Amino acid sequence: MSLDRLLDDFAAGQISREELKRELLRQSFIETGCAKIDQLREVRTGGPEVVYCAGKTPDQVASIFDHLNRHNGRVLGTKADQAHFEAVREVAEARFDPVSGLLSIGGAPENPVGKVAVVSAGTSDLSVAEEAAGTAEFLGSRVDRHFDCGVAGIHRLFSVMDELNGASVVVAVAGMEGALPSVVGGLARPPIVAVPTSVGYGANFQGLAALLTMMNSCAPGIGVVNIDNGFGAGYLAHKINMLAFGELDG
Amino acid sequence: MSLDRLLDDFAAGQISREELKRELLRQSFIETGCAKIDQLREVRTGGPEVVYCAGKTPDQVASIFDHLNRHNGRVLGTKADQAHFEAVREVAEARFDPVSGLLSIGGAPENPVGKVAVVSAGTSDLSVAEEAAGTAEFLGSRVDRHFDCGVAGIHRLFSVMDELNGASVVVAVAGMEGALPSVVGGLARPPIVAVPTSVGYGANFQGLAALLTMMNSCAPGIGVVNIDNGFGAGYLAHKINMLAFGELDG
Amino acid sequence: MSLDRLLDDFAAGQISREELKRELLRQSFIETGCAKIDQLREVRTGGPEVVYCAGKTPDQVASIFDHLNRHNGRVLGTKADQAHFEAVREVAEARFDPVSGLLSIGGAPENPVGKVAVVSAGTSDLSVAEEAAGTAEFLGSRVDRHFDCGVAGIHRLFSVMDELNGASVVVAVAGMEGALPSVVGGLARPPIVAVPTSVGYGANFQGLAALLTMMNSCAPGIGVVNIDNGFGAGYLAHKINMLAFGELDG
Amino acid sequence: MSLDRLLDDFAAGQISREELKRELLRQSFIETGCAKIDQLREVRTGGPEVVYCAGKTPDQVASIFDHLNRHNGRVLGTKADQAHFEAVREVAEARFDPVSGLLSIGGAPENPVGKVAVVSAGTSDLSVAEEAAGTAEFLGSRVDRHFDCGVAGIHRLFSVMDELNGASVVVAVAGMEGALPSVVGGLARPPIVAVPTSVGYGANFQGLAALLTMMNSCAPGIGVVNIDNGFGAGYLAHKINMLAFGELDG
Amino acid sequence: MSLDRLLDDFAAGQISREELKRELLRQSFIETGCAKIDQLREVRTGGPEVVYCAGKTPDQVASIFDHLNRHNGRVLGTKADQAHFEAVREVAEARFDPVSGLLSIGGAPENPVGKVAVVSAGTSDLSVAEEAAGTAEFLGSRVDRHFDCGVAGIHRLFSVMDELNGASVVVAVAGMEGALPSVVGGLARPPIVAVPTSVGYGANFQGLAALLTMMNSCAPGIGVVNIDNGFGAGYLAHKINMLAFGELDG
Amino acid sequence: MSLDRLLDDFAAGQISREELKRELLRQSFIETGCAKIDQLREVRTGGPEVVYCAGKTPDQVASIFDHLNRHNGRVLGTKADQAHFEAVREVAEARFDPVSGLLSIGGAPENPVGKVAVVSAGTSDLSVAEEAAGTAEFLGSRVDRHFDCGVAGIHRLFSVMDELNGASVVVAVAGMEGALPSVVGGLARPPIVAVPTSVGYGANFQGLAALLTMMNSCAPGIGVVNIDNGFGAGYLAHKINMLAFGELDG
Amino acid sequence: MSLDRLLDDFAAGQISREELKRELLRQSFIETGCAKIDQLREVRTGGPEVVYCAGKTPDQVASIFDHLNRHNGRVLGTKADQAHFEAVREVAEARFDPVSGLLSIGGAPENPVGKVAVVSAGTSDLSVAEEAAGTAEFLGSRVDRHFDCGVAGIHRLFSVMDELNGASVVVAVAGMEGALPSVVGGLARPPIVAVPTSVGYGANFQGLAALLTMMNSCAPGIGVVNIDNGFGAGYLAHKINMLAFGELDG
């Protein structure tokens, strides 16, 4: 029985509170052999279980997508590659964006709401910035992209400043020294989600330099996610964006 | 001329757009000898310039408070100590909370809005958690405190879970291994601001262990601030909280 | 002369204590050209010498397996690959599990004793968790597996909590932020062996984040082994499990 | 109502299962203003809540000791100093060992069981080794101490080897290069709990060198706790020791 | 015989080239018991030997100052404290600036040349910025100071941008995330000497964060010196400044 | 309209100051889909935008080169490979040096000025040293190369010391322990740009050892760039070199 | 003119001291295009220039070998591979040991002197241990090999202890936790050269764990070389070994 059906029945008084709880518990995860799929995360936390594809075999990914698809009708996977895509399209119609590594069933909602602005420093940060943008879109946010606005040519950033200030939340993506969120943070009103990327070399230490920079920003109002974690940034930005629409309080 | 007066004059057509801009630029910072005080940060970013007191002499802090007080009527300082307090109270009526190290003129608004929930892991994290809570209150948010809810006794966390889910945003403060935000993130709907603290010893490395834990959380929807940076967490949480009230869009 | 034969002879009074000691010393390791095989480790420490296959050529591994097989009849190798397997099966009937990288002659005993519970956080931790489980089984412990129980969906963990409490010892395997052992440690009675894995990216630093988390756990009763060291965890868990059966005291 | 009383009533059928559960939940922690004291940890995990005193004020420690004492009659605190002791003795008869920093009400049981062997490398490791020994004793284990047995004079270690092999579990404490557990691990039958200490200088990096050594030990059967974490080692060793007496299975 | 005298004699043909070289070698350093003072560094490298006072006793510093003063008439010491000053003023008229820790005999030349611009991020970076400025002045450069221009209030930086572009070289001093040189580097024409400071806390790691930021700057034209090394920055900036006046080629 | 044309028109009074500024802003960067090309960097900072090719696809690089070539007639790319070269030569005549990874359109000016001396420690540092030399040449400096002069055979360094002292600025490139700049700094008059390389193994940690060495040099007058950042060194050296010719002040 | 011829001529009074020095300087290195070969290192330091092959092309290596061979008749290269060997054998008769990566012309002297004992912990350390042994042999020392004597089976080490004590110097090679030199240092009379290897995984961090262990050894009389630096250990051991024969004093 689908979750919606279950909730309708409860609302209609056809099943008791106890029956609902028992069924919810029974449905709360599915054993697929290799995974316990967390089906009620959306009920619990307001966001669906998203599949981290890296390090899983194409067969494992396809099996998990299949289960989640049957239950929710929409699935999102991150850090996927072409082989994961091939395996998933065997079980359902799916889309794959090789730039961001996002693999999905169901796509983004037709009427996105609010505004998440994604701003990135350089061309090389593109894949992480797209992962953030695509994630927020899949979850239902409207997203504006402003790429290649690094602080070495700060007028590029100024040219988009008004648009950043018109968003509910800004995702700022940068590698190398990662100074972009600090500068945005000194100029913008919305809360900022900062994403360090592993772009760079030498004393960059695979993104550690940018991570530390963002952690130590002298401008307040910045929360940082893991290096290259575009998904996490998009997910958090979506949650914040939804606040402006009362969606989390419903 | 105060900022409000200036804006009123402009709205009333008594000064031109150009005159307003020139005056804004002139007022944008004040040279105090040791500092260029950023008076328009609130206009620009929606939050006031907050004074980081550690590493400044009591005289420097008092001078900066005096300037900001004359201009804004309300001032907040962080990581302050008793000596800073003594110096500031010479120039204005001020309050000092030795637990959080917050030093303020003007105090929190009478009618706080929304809800920021601050949850912390252990008694030793108290000062950082209070710094977060006090900052958000000073800025105008209503704050609930849930202290000593570490994951080693996870039922303590469960007992406050409903209240966390009733907030717009959760600030999760933890030292030692810093697992609290991960567990909260798997259970809560609001976006989470995670604060690692330097509480611990040995391989904790002054908070690095907790910082890395929070960065790598398997639960999404978490933004991390610097180790012991309660102020940054409270500031960001306030910004997010305001979104639910349309304050940032106004 | 085999070790058992030697000990029987001594028990029967056919060789003296001095003769036994001399023979033991002579047999204590075998020069194979590339290795001094430690044949008496089992006598000395209660566990057999186990062959770390990574970084050894297939020929070296096969030669060492051959020697140990002739002496003990049972051999275990870790971090092996298909090529090691091919070489060893030339000299003896062997089994190879590509998931865990365990390569063995003789297999697990028919009547395992006690109970070791292996709990892991995610699908990607599977190979390390299997290495721990397979090692403990080879050594003679009964093993229960509870995989994919990460703290982001903590109800999955709660669903197996009773079974964990029914074991003599729990092996907790987790990558990313590695919070699983802390949560288990706050809920479970048995001693816990924690295994950080290198699963994750960015500020995970190949498992360092999980390692530090486990080191700093606010829940006591946890001993940590090296990153990805499923073998070490299974070995230690087996030793602890045997205590409950007096095997180490015999 | 004390926990024992409650359980007796339930066993005698004077309160129902539901009443018991409700009362347990009510009693599960006590709000003391600064702390939520976890009173049921012993029921849940087989070990009492132990108070980490460092970073708490003497008043906070005394208040927590007072609460726990009223409930359990026995309390243990770690990393305490003279000021904590002074404050606690105001509320109850307490003992304090300045070498180990252990502060306790109630002391060790009269009839300790099993055997935990604590072996340490040098005189400077004394306080951590004593913290491990004292913790295990407080919890009810019999403890043998073998101090100053570092590998630089390996005959000192050999002279105690038989006694180590006679224990259920060995706690090995070492600073500087931390090689002691590796050598013990190659010679001893019991499981080993390794404790790196911060003793050393230069490239020791406050115990990191010893920690890494123990993590990478070529001898299996070793679980590692945090740097200077004598308490954690004693606690884990006690749990393992109890296995040999069926205490955890009861 | 003083160096100038020696060179005059050689120019006048009163001593031969061989005699000059022999005398130079003889004079090249002076044994003072605790130090071999490098008297010819100025001849060789264009800059005097500067005394690093931290870690030396007041007596050692006074003795070295005395020797250098007799030979050169001008001496500069760095990272000095009041005690060093007291000892040196016993042997010569000296000046001490407690903010920068610079201790000198002889002071700055009357007619400084060129222009070195020192720009710093925050009030807390003052002492390092002053060390850079004071060093360059002592060596003969004209220095402009622009303090408290951090990127969190970037208009403060813009207000001094023309003056920075009017200098031969810019010294950019910043702690916390250290983004200032990146932003300056994207806007300014002169070469930039970047100085990370240890101002900050938590994941700043005593200046490491700022150091990595500056190392990885996406803006080229930046050379970095050690954390808190205001002296090194001022020295290098002076050398570069002198180039614009042909002083190094003479 | 080209930049030169624009400036000529302004100088000739054919366009107003306002028209010039508007056009400059319009031209200041070009949207190419994947990048905002910073066309006015040369006007602003005295150096052209240089294309960091690593991590960009050949198509992206070719597109950016094409745009910059149309605007400036000269383009420089760094860390390029053969595939980048193939793509760029489709759109313009280009040169590629596989040793340094420099890819350029337009080549070095015919009449280089001043003197930059590039000195390197070992044969393995060749590619980074060539990147520094080639960059400075492309920008218009005359460059002398002195390779394989490491301090293990210090007479090799002495043999080129006079030539180093004849330059305006020295670029010192070294891997392994990176001691070369310290020794040069004790002997040479010009300012020094130090480049650590990732040459080495073991405790070299991909150039970290050399980086720390250069940061801590006991000889002053040294500015350090990122590990393997030959481009950054060449760019900075060129800027310093131009000072001796008044080019930056024009 | 060969070096020997030159020295004979000087000894015979056919050339003056000045002529000898001038010729030595002229011969001290050879420009080969990619390298300045240090031909007089043997005269200066008592050991030949050894070619570090990793990171050099086969052609570069062959060219350097050719030059050194013409001058000295004997050449040693380290970290070489098959391709380097193929290129060198084109120019001279050469030997290559794929285990140690040593590539040589001329081979070891017929009558080695003294005794260097090389002891290693595990089979996986073989290549580094062989590099040390082969280097010392090439330089003229007699070498005894004692491989696979790790501390996990310490009787293997004891069985060779007498032989170690009979050597002039012991090279101790170990990966993983690297405890071997500490144990040897507590038992052996000769000075010890310790070589950490990168054998291990997880918290081994490519040999860092073993390096720190050896640095912090509680047994004195140990000097450490770089991770995997078998060559450096063999070279240093040879120098020490020669002392026992007065070779360095001649």
Added chain:
Amino acid sequence: MSLDRLLDDFAAGQISREELKRELLRQSFIETGCAKIDQLREVRTGGPEVVYCAGKTPDQVASIFDHLNRHNGRVLGTKADQAHFEAVREVAEARFDPVSGLLSIGGAPENPVGKVAVVSAGTSDLSVAEEAAGTAEFLGSRVDRHFDCGVAGIHRLFSVMDELNGASVVVAVAGMEGALPSVVGGLARPPIVAVPTSVGYGANFQGLAALLTMMNSCAPGIGVVNIDNGFGAGYLAHKINMLAFGELDG
């Protein structure tokens, strides 16, 4: 019975080999309550047990000195302070050098042999250099001191090069960037013991920079000891020095 007496008796045939061994074992260490003193280390390893005083109480140190003094008549302690000295002089006539922290009973032998040269980089390295020199002297080596010879003024080093080459072994002590051993290693014939010191600041990281430099030296023939470990260097140098006199082979 003293050790000498015991050996005389054995040589005279008055006690058997078995009796000697039994007595040696009995005497091999003394339980003093806080320590097992290793009395036979000198017999076993050719060097006495040396007391590491830091972290021990004055009473502990005095007790250990007293025991060793009764047995050997000569004792050496390192990293001692004035309080240790006061306690030890209560039990025996002792000497204390506050610069090096060496505390001794018995002093250096009257007729030192061989030559150990100690060369250090700066005045601030004095205490570590003196610790190395004093240790080697106490053990019986003749020691030459050459302090303040850092590479920033390399002529100071050249002035002592002949004396370094006249020694059996060179101890090179340096902080900051630690380049001294590399330069000495390129010029000197004797084996080199390198000692990094913690002198420096910022990116020096308490001696880590110097340690890495020495580890990665491009000059071979260098063994490194721990940061600030002057004792370890002096001890190793003495062992090497003795080789030249056949002392270790006797």
